[in-house]
Amino acid sequence: MPGIIYTPAHADHKPESELHGSRRELGPHPDNPERVKRILDAVKELSWAEIREFGERDLSRNFFQVHASGLIDYFRDLQNSFDRGELDPFVADLVAHRAAGSFSNRTAPRTVRGLTGWYCTDAQTPLTAGTWGAVCAAFASAVQAAELVRDGTHSVTYALCRPPGHHAGRDFFGGYCYLNNAAGAASVLARSGPVAILDIDYHHGNGTQQIFYGSKRVFTASLHADPEHAYPFYSGYTDERGTGAGRRKNLNLPLPSRVTGEEYLKSLDKALGAIKRFRPKALVLSFGADIAEGDPIGDLGLTAEDVYSVGQAISKLNLPTVICQEGGYNLETIGEIALSFLRAFDRE
Ligand code: OKP
Ligand code: ZN
Numbered sequence: 001m002p003g004i005i006y007t008p009a010h011a012d013h014k015p016e017s018e019l020h021g022s023r024r025e026l027g028p029h030p031d032n033p034e035r036v037k038r039i040l041d042a043v044k045e046l047s048w049a050e051i052r053e054f055g056e057r058d059l060s061r062n063f064f065q066v067h068a069s070g071l072i073d074y075f076r077d078l079q080n081s082f083d084r085g086e087l088d089p090f091v092a093d094l095v096a097h098r099a100a101g102s103f104s105n106r107t108a109p110r111t112v113r114g115l116t117g118w119y120c121t122d123a124q125t126p127l128t129a130g131t132w133g134a135v136c137a138a139f140a141s142a143v144q145a146a147e148l149v150r151d152g153t154h155s156v157t158y159a160l161c162r163p164p165g166h167h168a169g170r171d172f173f174g175g176y177c178y179l180n181n182a183a184g185a186a187s188v189l190a191r192s193g194p195v196a197i198l199d200i201d202y203h204h205g206n207g208t209q210q211i212f213y214g215s216k217r218v219f220t221a222s223l224h225a226d227p228e229h230a231y232p233f234y235s236g237y238t239d240e241r242g243t244g245a246g247r248r249k250n251l252n253l254p255l256p257s258r259v260t261g262e263e264y265l266k267s268l269d270k271a272l273g274a275i276k277r278f279r280p281k282a283l284v285l286s287f288g289a290d291i292a293e294g295d296p297i298g299d300l301g302l303t304a305e306d307v308y309s310v311g312q313a314i315s316k317l318n319l320p321t322v323i324c325q326e327g328g329y330n331l332e333t334i335g336e337i338a339l340s341f342l343r344a345f346d347r348e
Pocket of ligand 1: 231290
């Protein structure tokens with residue numbers, strides 16, 4: 001029986017606003033706690049799913065498998081500064097541009113403010129007093145989802161992660177993401193054999209790609225909006241194929257705007273073929289409901305029915321699977337879309 005891993009701790013991360021550049025004004029931040037509430041309400045309908053909540057746990061070992069210690073230390077210092085009342089919610093004032101090193105060989109600055117610019121890749125990823133707690137909870141839910149699959153308790157688990165994770169790399173964060181939940185899950189499973197990560201969020205999972213770019217044990221495939229016109233702009237192109245031992249272990253399939261369900265399934269088939277040839281023992285899915293039509297920051301045309309077909313095609317791989325929630329920002333449809341996708345994994 002599939003299991004759903006959920007924790008209410010996500011609600012402590014509640015970024016208020018985002019700068020909408022083109023409109024020269026602040027608008028509501030797309031990643032709000034309501035997203036999880038809508039998904040949870042919808043997926044409760046799944047008769048076959050068991051919903052598990054969990055408490056705190058020590059994640060240090062799991063952190064360091066996928067993230068640099070400097071990034072984790074920074075987040076912990078940041079939290080201490082919030083706890084001491086030294087900070088108000090903020091975003092990076094600047095990000096570490098390659099020009100930053102042009103005056104000297106200066107490396108990371110020491111203050112929390114300076115380090116935010118060092119580690120964060122954009123100014124859309126707010127830091128608040130409740131952020132780190134929620135981030136740890138999301139990461140823990142992905143790790144726990146992987147452990148339940150590894151131990152054979154469930155053959156499919158769904159970690160209702162918020163904030164999302166796939167834009168967080170080994171030593172950087174951004175794109176509403178802080179720690180890479182899917183990478184945390186994959187690293188648990190990779191101890192027992194080769195693992196494939198399939199990322200079907202609307203945006204390219206640049207963090208996931210970077211973490212495993214040199215790894216031959218973890219194959220990464222991603223379907224996403226063409227980075228020519230979509231975030232994260234600097235990665236997600238077809239010529240990024242992996243490096244060293246990880247050569248040909250990364251596959252990017254950029255999609256045109258308003259792609260139809262039929263076209264999408266053709267690209268998906270390519271990803272699934274490559275995954276089969278890799279012969280993984282387990283699958284980690286980064287699932288974003290922002291691939292559905294009507295997403296406020298996406299422009300694809302997938303209907304709920306298409307999303308079900310996408311789920312079915314993936315489910316047919318018949319691999320032990322951990323599904324991590326990534327994006328999806330249309331509150332009116334996010335529940336229905338997640339439910340359509342998960343229905344496809346009722347395969348026992
Ligand atoms: C996170 B996930 C909207 C601009 C979008 C960042 C997108 C991050 C998406 N005003 N900028 O992949 O869904
Ligand atoms: Zn996304």
